[in-house]
Amino acid sequence: MEKLASMIIIGGTLFWLISILFLGGGWRPQMLAAGILCIGIFVMYASEGFVGQETDDDDEVPE
Amino acid sequence: MAKKERVTEAQEWQTWAKRYDIDGGIRTFESGLTLKVFLGALFIGLLMMPGAIYLTLVSGQSGAGAAPWVAVILYTELARRSFTSAKRQELYMLLGLTGAAVGAGTQYRGFIWYSYFIRTPQAASYEIADKIPWWVAPPPDSVAIAERSLLHMDWYWPIVMFITFKLLGVMRGLGAGYVLFRVTADFERLPFPMAPIQAQGATALAESTTKSETWRWRIFSIGSMAGLIWGFIYIGVPSLTGVMMSEPIMILKIPWIDFTPAIEGFAPTGVFALSTDFSQVLTGFVLPFPVVFSEFITACLTQFFLNPQILYRNEILHQWRPGLDVRGTGLYNGLDFWMSFMIGKAFSLALIGFAASIPIMIQLRKKKKASGGQRVLAPPAGRGDFPIWFMGSMWLFGMGAYVWIIHKLMVPNFPLAFLLGFAFLYTPLNSYVSARTFGVVGADLFNIPYLHEMTLILSRYEEIDIWFSPWPDEDYGGGTQGWRVLELTGTTFTSKIAADLLIMPILIISGILVWHFIWKIAPIPSAQYPDAQIKWPFNATNEALRITSLRDGNSQMLQALRGDYVAAGFSSMLAIRGIIWMSKVYQGSMVFFGVISGIGGDPGMMLPKLTGALIGRMYMIKRFGFKRWFQFNPVLAAGFGCGVGLIGMVSVAIALISKAVIVKPF
Numbered sequence: 001m002e003k004l005a006s007m008i009i010i011g012g013t014l015f016w017l018i019s020i021l022f023l024g025g026g027w028r029p030q031m032l033a034a035g036i037l038c039i040g041i042f043v044m045y046a047s048e049g050f051v052g053q054e055t056d057d058d059d060e061v062p063e
Numbered sequence: 064m065a066k067k068e069r070v071t072e073a074q075e076w077q078t079w080a081k082r083y084d085i086d087g088g089i090r091t092f093e094s095g096l097t098l099k100v101f102l103g104a105l106f107i108g109l110l111m112m113p114g115a116i117y118l119t120l121v122s123g124q125s126g127a128g129a130a131p132w133v134a135v136i137l138y139t140e141l142a143r144r145s146f147t148s149a150k151r152q153e154l155y156m157l158l159g160l161t162g163a164a165v166g167a168g169t170q171y172r173g174f175i176w177y178s179y180f181i182r183t184p185q186a187a188s189y190e191i192a193d194k195i196p197w198w199v200a201p202p203p204d205s206v207a208i209a210e211r212s213l214l215h216m217d218w219y220w221p222i223v224m225f226i227t228f229k230l231l232g233v234m235r236g237l238g239a240g241y242v243l244f245r246v247t248a249d250f251e252r253l254p255f256p257m258a259p260i261q262a263q264g265a266t267a268l269a270e271s272t273t274k275s276e277t278w279r280w281r282i283f284s285i286g287s288m289a290g291l292i293w294g295f296i297y298i299g300v301p302s303l304t305g306v307m308m309s310e311p312i313m314i315l316k317i318p319w320i321d322f323t324p325a326i327e328g329f330a331p332t333g334v335f336a337l338s339t340d341f342s343q344v345l346t347g348f349v350l351p352f353p354v355v356f357s358e359f360i361t362a363c364l365t366q367f368f369l370n371p372q373i374l375y376r377n378e379i380l381h382q383w384r385p386g387l388d389v390r391g392t393g394l395y396n397g398l399d400f401w402m403s404f405m406i407g408k409a410f411s412l413a414l415i416g417f418a419a420s421i422p423i424m425i426q427l428r429k430k431k432k433a434s435g436g437q438r439v440l441a442p443p444a445g446r447g448d449f450p451i452w453f454m455g456s457m458w459l460f461g462m463g464a465y466v467w468i469i470h471k472l473m474v475p476n477f478p479l480a481f482l483l484g485f486a487f488l489y490t491p492l493n494s495y496v497s498a499r500t501f502g503v504v505g506a507d508l509f510n511i512p513y514l515h516e517m518t519l520i521l522s523r524y525e526e527i528d529i530w531f532s533p534w535p536d537e538d539y540g541g542g543t544q545g546w547r548v549l550e551l552t553g554t555t556f557t558s559k560i561a562a563d564l565l566i567m568p569i570l571i572i573s574g575i576l577v578w579h580f581i582w583k584i585a586p587i588p589s590a591q592y593p594d595a596q597i598k599w600p601f602n603a604t605n606e607a608l609r610i611t612s613l614r615d616g617n618s619q620m621l622q623a624l625r626g627d628y629v630a631a632g633f634s635s636m637l638a639i640r641g642i643i644w645m646s647k648v649y650q651g652s653m654v655f656f657g658v659i660s661g662i663g664g665d666p667g668m669m670l671p672k673l674t675g676a677l678i679g680r681m682y683m684i685k686r687f688g689f690k691r692w693f694q695f696n697p698v699l700a701a702g703f704g705c706g707v708g709l710i711g712m713v714s715v716a717i718a719l720i721s722k723a724v725i726v727k728p729f
Binding site: 012038 | 415
């Protein structure tokens with residue numbers, strides 16, 4: 001599911017960049033890209049829901 | 064190469080939440096409301112309310128942070144000399160009640176503001192002055208305004224309406240705030256990083272009444288001394304010299320030192336105004352480092368690269384001209400691009416906030432299955448919780464009555480559908496997203512500018528009274544932090560609510576009296592109130608522009624809104640969130656919150672916070688150890704706030720005494 005989310009997000013981001021650079025930056029193509037990204041974000045969080053590991057609190061200085 | 068483990072967003076927040084917890088999360092709950100606490104709060108609060116109001120007009124800061132600490136310090140000293148001890152719950156209750164008492168005065172600022180606005184050249188030239196409704200302020204030729212008196216019959220209806228709305232507001236705030244707290248704290252277990260400051264402060268002082276000196280009291284004292292020194296430099300000197308001289312001496316310019324004209328050579332359209340409020344260093348100690356750092360970097364990229372090299376070169380920012388200061392540059396940049404972008408950004412935050420609850424729902428279902436269908440959201444025993452349905456119903460009733468009054472008495476011609484939409488769709492959405500951002504970064508990041516204006520365009524409503532009417536678009540997100548502090552201090556919720564209801568009628572009356580007196584001393588704004596003198600004329604222009612923005616087809620600010628820029632804000636933030644997640648950046652969700660709060664921002668305003676964060680990370684953690692530092696810094700911040708407020712109060716007291724001697728109100 002993580003891979004699916006990543007692919008959707010990459011696709012949406014590239015489409016958004018294309019809409020800015022080559023399609024005049026109009027709101028319609030941007031919102032289409034946003035729609036793809038929305039799906040990617042939801043899939044992303046859904047994939048996190050199935051991660052069951054617990055992490056421990058630590059005393060180490062964060063890197 | 065080993066595969067990077069993914070840490071989910073929920074795990075990040077819950078790890079941070081543990082760092083901010085006190086007593087290892089083990090709590091027993093007690094009532095904090097006693098007669099001596101109630102009377103003490105009333106006494107100190109009413110004594111200091113004038114000072115808080117005066118400080119707001121002088122320096123832009125209320126200084127109300129001091130009064131609760133003064134009350135608590137006095138209380139603890141009395142307890143020690145009486146050979147008794149003070150409970151943490153009592154001290155936190157005292158903090159809350161005194162804060163409410165001192166802060167009660169600021170609610171009436173609107174009366175004075177509209178009394179000023181109604182007589183400004185801006186209100187006259189834009190033909191607003193004679194159209195301000197009866198529930199806002201008396202007419203410009205009113206005797207009450209000429210004599211600068213709030214104790215006049217002309218103020219009857221504005222005050223009655225205000226009190227009615229206040230009572231309904233309490234119902235709504237309690238109901239919605241509690242429900243959101245249950246969702247964000249009990250359900251999502253967000254860290255609420257700013258909540259421990261108050262909790263630790265109360266704990267430190269309670270421990271000081273025991274026989275042995277604890278680390279908390281030592282750290283609190285260090286913070287207080289630092290706050291006293293800083294407060295003297297920043298607030299004391301301007302306030303005291305303002306009493307004796309026509310122009311006060313400011314060692315550090317309040318509220319910022321503007322370098323915007325200085326950077327325009329290499330960063331045209333960039334802004335950089337260094338905030339001189341170095342108390343933000345303490346905030347930098349407390350907030351998660353990734354948030355503060357990424358916020359600053361993003362703001363720098365915005366002002367030194369994005370604005371000048373991309374947006375200005377492509378003529379997206381086109382109204383800017385050389386020589387503008389931070390306010391002018393910010394205004395034009397906002398009109399050209401950033402206002403629209405921020406709207407899109409706000410919606411992306413809302414969407415991400417909702418999406419973030421998905422994994423928690425999934426985990427909850429798993430836990431429920433594993434526990435055989437038992438309740439997994441049961442609140443801790445003895446906390447004084449209420450049924451969620453009851454609090455939700457109270458909010459519904461309060462909001463319903465509010466909408467009814469606005470519709471029937473104030474703006475009967477305004478379409479009811481819009482009021483209902485704001486009340487029952489926008490407000491819950493806004494509050495939920497805001498509650499989450501408070502739970503993560505201790506601040507509100509969700510803001511849709513010009514929402515009212517857009518609504519008025521859609522509704523085709525042209526009368527001017529709507530601009531003065533309250534709108535049922537509210538944000539209860541900030542209140543959730545207060546409930547979290549109650550929980551951290553082990554104070555029962557029922558005792559806090561009882562205390563607030565008991566003190567309310569007293570504060571309503573005293574607030575009006577205090578503003579009346581302060582207004583009598585000198586006109587507001589005037590040289591005696593420098594912050595108001597600098598900001599209010601500018602605000603009057605903005606207010607006039609805002610109110611007339613839809614008149615005669617003229618919508619200067621709304622013409623600035625561009626759908627493509629809104630879409631850019633929405634899409635870009637989603638893309639950035641996704642990319643950060645994919646790259647498995649350490650503490651990526653915090654980095655994202657830093658980015659979203661820093662984009663479009665002024666890095667100069669964030670520099671003090673960053674300084675604190677760097678000092679904390681590079682030196683303090685190494686010096687004291689990670690766990691100890693995170694125990695220290697909320698106590699330090701609490702002490703600092705106490706010290707700053709104390710010196711502010713002393714300065715105010717001296718200034719008020721001198722004014723009372725020079726100008727008698729009767």
